[in-house]
Amino acid sequence: MCEQLKTLGNAADEGVFRAVLESTPVSAYFQEADVDLDFFQQVQAKIDDREQKNLFLQELEVCKQRVMKQYYKRFVQYCKMCGGNTWEAMRKLLAFEMDMCTIMLRVNMLKSTNDSLPGELYPQFGELYPFIHDVFAGLSDYDSVMNALNDYPEYRDCMEQAVTQEKGLLEVFKAKKVAYLEECINTQYNLGFIYAYLQLREMEAENVFLMVQGCVMAQSDAARFQLRK
Incomplete structure (x- = not known):
């Protein structure tokens, strides 16, 4: 690149x-x-x-x-x-995607010296838009972001789960997103079905890549161990 x-x-x-x-x-x-x-x-x-x-x-x-x-x-x-079934199927999914993007931006840029920058990048849609954007502006740590989401228990739970289970926040959000994609697929006969199917296939490809990458690293470590012997 x-x-x-x-x-x-x-x-x-x-x-x-x-x-x-x-x-x-x-x-x-x-x-x-x-x-x-x-x-x-x-x-x-x-x-x-x-x-x-x-x-x-x-x-x-x-x-x-x-x-x-x-x-x-x-x-x-x-x-x-x-409109119609497509909008009904996609509305909740897109809202979750953009809320996820907003939260990840705020968390990833907590150490940014430009306080106005994250606000310029937030998607203009979702359950958090526009109310939470102003609240996010003055936050400086992970816990304060989590507390700001008290009125949005689904997102707060994701942040808590990332801490308690020692997982990446993006990983937790992606797991949650699967449920929205499956719900969208179940609607059928609209463009949302195609979008959700492609998203799930993309996740599947990412998982396969990670598994292959893990196997390669394991083989490499095993080879180095044998050489040391």
């Missing part, structure tokens, strides 16, 4: 950069998120600088969230336009 960013950053002019983006289905999201040639040129300077590596990764994540915010906005509009 870094090599691709370098290629874009070395583009002679903004026209070349935009031509690359406009050839992809997500070009509109990048443009609406104000991700332009200047951004990639600034990022390029930090790719090979070890001292700025963390800053580079953070800026790349911010870029991703800006693009995802535009994607969610368009996708919600599309589902509303479809």
Whole structure:
């Protein structure tokens, strides 16, 4: 990915950069998120600088969230336009997805020096929107985020479960998301069914990848142990 960013950053002019983006289905999201040639040129300077590596990764994540915010906005509009069974099936699922995104953003950026940044990235949909966004603005630790969700027991329980079971918060949220996907699939005869099916298949592929990766690491550790003998 870094090599691709370098290629874009070395583009002679903004026209070349935009031509690359406009050839992809997500070009509109990048443009609406104000991700332009200047951004990639600034990022390029930090790719090979070890001292700025963390800053580079953070800026790349911010870029991703800006693009995802535009994607969610368009996708919600599309589902509303479809109406009927599709909107009924997708409404709860999308609300959970975007609330999950909002909470993860707040937790991951607790140490950010820019207090206004997370608020700029929150999706504009879900059970938490817009009321909790203002509450999240002044929080500084994990417990305060959890306490702010007292009126949303489902999300608070997920955060508590991550602590008590020593799991990653994203892992807990993904497990919870499966129930929403299954509920969406059970509706059938709408686009929500297709979306939920593809999401579950993607999760399945991720799980297979993790299992294979674990097996490879185990074999590598076993080989090193044999060499030491």
